[in-house]
Amino acid sequence: MTTTPASSVADYIDTHREAFLEDLRTLVHAETPSTDKPLLDAGLDVVRAVVVGLLGEPSAEARHDGGSYGDVLDLRWEGRDAEGTMVPAADAGDAVLVVCHYDTVWPAGTIETWPLSVDGDWLTGPGVLDMKFGIVQTAWAVKALRELGIGHPPVRMLLTGDEEIGSVAGRPHIEAAARESALTLVTEPSAAGNPKDRRKGMVFADLRVTGRQAHAGLEPEKGASAVHALAALISEVVALESAEHGTTVTVGTFHGGTGRNVVAGAAEALVDVRVTMPEEQERVVAELQALRLPEPYAADERLTLEVDVDANRPPMNPGPETAPLLERVVEIGRGLGRELQPTAVGGASDANFVSALGLPVLDGLGAVGEGPHAVHEHILLSGIAPQTALLAGILADAVK
Incomplete structure (x- = not known):
């Protein structure tokens, strides 16, 4: 991934920022508390509508019943070459898996007193940082690559609904999908724009x-x-x-x-x-x-x-399967004029499960912001295009 394509993605997202924000508003206003099964079910329908509206009908799809927890939605799309022609995967292992959770810690009714709103460079709302942004970001990154004629590998999105309460239903599907994929990306919030390489x-x-x-x-x-x-x-x-x-x-x-x-x-x-x-x-x-x-x-x-x-x-520490990928992310960041520093954090995510299997995983690729689980939760508007371009660069770099 060179500087020009990466910059093109950032410019594309800047040009389409209002549409990006409208999709984000739709997801934030579809409340999905981790322990409210009816809202989780309805919210996942909204998530699917937004993602499929951007990327078209998936080539394969499965919705796994989460029981009392949120369902797991598994969506797959074929890769594209530089001419925009679909490139079927030689096998399932060619795909890049992106893991996102759609549940939030915020109870039903929060949106009535705290709707998504702008305050300077802040975009604040319940779950906007953790992690409704990461879902919209993923779909727009793939959309940008397609429309700019930049090839990308097959993409598999796994959307889980119980990350905030332990991933009881989500974990087996995450681990199975990661085993079947070439690489797993997790669009949890970034560390001030940096990927997260270690988690407790x-x-x-x-x-x-x-x-x-x-x-x-x-x-x-x-x-x-x-x-x-x-x-x-x-x-x-x-x-x-x-x-x-x-x-x-x-x-x-x-x-x-x-x-x-x-x-x-x-x-x-x-x-x-x-x-x-x-x-x-x-x-x-x-x-x-x-x-x-x-x-x-x-x-x-x-x-x-x-x-x-x-x-x-389990704890997440970069092994030999992930360390070279982190180096590539730093190089992709330099192509965007950024000096990224992979960062260790105390919080855990679904990336911990993938790392413990000894599989390659990159985490903390999502929003720039602060306040997860807090009333000052927000993302920075100025970080939308750079983070989406970084994710797109990683996807493009994964083309075999």
Whole structure:
């Protein structure tokens, strides 16, 4: 990919920015909370209409039932040569897979008080950064390549609806599709325009203690406080941190009991652990599973501890299959007049799954912005064309 074609894509997107923004508005206003199945189903229909409206009917398509989670939509298009002629894939492994999630953390009704709106260079709205932009960006990148006569390989879009809550339904489809593809791209938000080359792995732990209720004033000795027992355990959980290895532990919520004057009969804490290395994930999982209530609570038969551990995502670190691709991305960026610096971040994405399989994956190719999951979530209008051109350059560079 040379400077001229890349610049042409950026110019094309600038010229069509209003149409790009209208597509983005359509997706942002189609609310898709991760836990609202009816809205997810309706929202995925909207996503499909926008993407197919830009790229035409796919050559192959499958919609996988997500059960109580969002469905997974798998769309495929043939490659194109420089003359715009469709080039059928020699085999499925020629395709470049682009993974996007359409679910967001924002509850139904958010759009009524926070519609997509412009404030200077900011375009703000629920889910615009994480990651409705990445869906629109992908379709417009392919559209631009076609209309500019720049060849691209077969493209496969996988749209998942439960990334924000662990990718329970999405993960097997992501892993299967990645195994069948030459390269996986993930258009999650960028790191200030830079791709993300390292992500921490995640471990979730739900700690629940059941005790016995009693009146706090009349007969406290007849109770066994679940809150006291669980609170005594928290220091052991936090001690699993390792600054040396980049392992962090956060007790995100702690709640229990029914009233000030009641010995608590139940308590729960939800724990988030982030790790940089597989061996650290294994250590943390083993130690969480081995947790026991400390004395004197362990000796009280009225108190029971339940620990549910989910090693949700493995850490993502660039291996020999991905490192050369990152170097190519930096070169493509230079063709756009940019000096990109692949960046490590603490958050996880669906790219973690692909990396753990030892397959090539590039992540953080989406919007430039800030505030994912926060009320100041926004993208920069000035980043739309450069990021879409970068993605288009990567696609064009993948032509065999």
